[in-house]
Amino acid sequence: MYLDRLQQDEVFVPTQVRPLNELTPMPSRKGLERAIVSNGKIVNIVSKSYGHIPNELFFKKAEQMLIDSGLDYHRQTINRSDRTFCMDFILSDSSQFSVGNGEDTILPMLRFTNSYDGSERTSGHFGFYRQVCSNGLHVAQAEIAFSIKHSTNGAHLIMPEMEGLFKKFMDNEFYTISDRFSQMMAVELVDTKTFVREVLERTKLFRYECSDKNANPSKKAREVIDILDNEAVLLGTAPNLWLGYNAFNAVLHGTLKRSFSRQERLDKQLFQTVLDMA
Secondary structure: OHHHHOOEOOOOOOEEEEEHHHOOOOOOOOOOOEEEEEOOEEEEEEOOOOOOOOHHHHHHHHHHHHHHHOOOEEEEEEEEOOOEEEEEEEEOOOOOEEEOOOOEEEEEEEEEEEEOOOOOOOEEEEEEEEOOOOEEEOOOOOEOOOEEEEEOOEEEEEOOOHHHHHHHHHHHHHHHHHHHHHHHHOOEOOOHHHHHHHHHHHHOOOOOEOOOOOOOEOHHHHHHHHHHHHHHHHHOOOOEHHHHHHHHHHHHHHOOOOOHHHHHHHHHHHHHHHHOOO
């Protein structure tokens, strides 16, 4: 079951906003008067007017939206060094589709991200979850809009009503993008190494060759090729553009060290690059 592969990090770590002069006798310049402390570590220095949004506020409000809407879901949580966090909600109702022979099942997904070090904006967007390899596919354009009101007492979130947003996403993007997934699966790859090299030449995600003097596939390139070939065997099909995109996606989210927002942008770039080959 794919549920066994969902990451379950602790994201509700202790956090405080402390006056910097309580932590060090050294003076600080104007605009850097407070420290964000996460799980006992200073992760950010901010102004005294900064509205800190703890995960308990943001993620629990996001989850309550789904509960209030009556949507069934499974949850995944990711904590990166007590600095950046995300919570994924994989919607497990009947709103799903399969690519190819029916074994490659795709579910709607919502991702919410937050950070205590300022590296990620507090945000939410729709995406897709692929059960075969636990990939999150962040190719949808639909953002989950909400407002954040700052005050001297902190930050206050005004979250949207989820049921209407979900219906709009399903009507406007979910099945439209699924057609593109099927379109990509219809294009077989005769040479997977050539495909991987071409995608890397277009995206510059990482280098295909080991070095200037060694033209063999690099470690990351070999990883993409192996995932692509292995999934083709697993699904009983020939290598194709859909599996090629997902192989890159798996390396992007599993091997490369990128921020959540950077991964989302690169995911969309990869998807468009491979789609253009169809």
